[in-house]
Amino acid sequence: MTTPSISDSNIAVLLMDYRSADTDDLYAFLDSQPDIDLLGRVRLGQDDLETVRDLRPDVVIVRTGNSEFSGVETSSFVRMQMPEAKVVMVSATLSPDNLFLALGAGIHGYVLAEAGSQAVVNAVRAVPVGAVYLSSEVTDTLVADYTRRNRAGNTGNPFTRLSKREREVFRRLVNGETTANIALELALSPKTVETYRRRLMHKLGVTGVPALVRLAVKHGVATNI
Structure with missing residues (x-):
């Protein structure tokens, strides 16, 4: 080679x-x-x-x-x-x-x-x-699985603790977006996005985006919680 x-x-x-x-x-x-x-x-x-x-x-x-x-x-x-x-x-x-x-x-x-x-x-x-x-196809599959589990009576979803704005930030973090991009899309300052990021991770008991993604997958949750 x-x-x-x-x-x-x-x-x-x-x-x-x-x-x-x-x-x-x-x-x-x-x-x-x-x-x-x-x-x-x-x-x-x-x-x-x-x-x-x-x-x-x-x-x-x-x-x-x-x-x-x-x-x-x-x-x-x-x-x-x-x-x-x-x-x-x-x-x-x-x-x-x-x-x-x-x-x-x-x-x-x-x-x-x-x-x-x-x-x-x-x-x-x-x-x-x-x-x-x-990729978006992966998150679509997880959304379908999450919906199926909810219909089957699945409980204990920790993501219900998040506010609407925290969920918006969460969706973008899981998709790999940067703080700057999230701030631009949501018309927020980067500092405010970082505050939401810290708050949602504290509520979910995780540190870092990889751990956040693993938790989302574990509970069958993707980008549209």
Whole structure:
């Protein structure tokens, strides 16, 4: 594998996939982005990850097929081998339970393949700065699961403690938006957004956006509580 010239300001990305026309398109799209340095491609289950560990990627994309669980296993292995790297999982399928397993394994982004290559790039750009990125299709699935659980009489939802404004901030935090973006969208000052952020996390008993996302997934809640 030839190591490309790397810019300090760009995001170094390694793609792990199973080689198909879809992933060929994703590889080409990633390679066309001016702020992404594509380090190479590793075949899932065949190539030795240790041979590319020295490339020191900022982000590892794990593109799975129809088996979410194998993607979770692979993502967990990547986190052990390259703990400094952020992991974005791209899956053809989704269940809330497996999403929770993936977040528990330490992934930083989850994108459904049907969302397209641009959604993957959005995740790649979001996770290096500490955001947890879920594509809109993922949050839609969680909303449907949350609705189903409510109809079945599910109780104990801690998010009912939040005010309307706190819920608006929560939705945007889970989607990986920055304080500045949230302030702009809600016509608030960044300082006020930070106050809402601290308040809602205190009410929910969590610290940090990753813990907030894990709690939301655990209770089957996404962006429209």
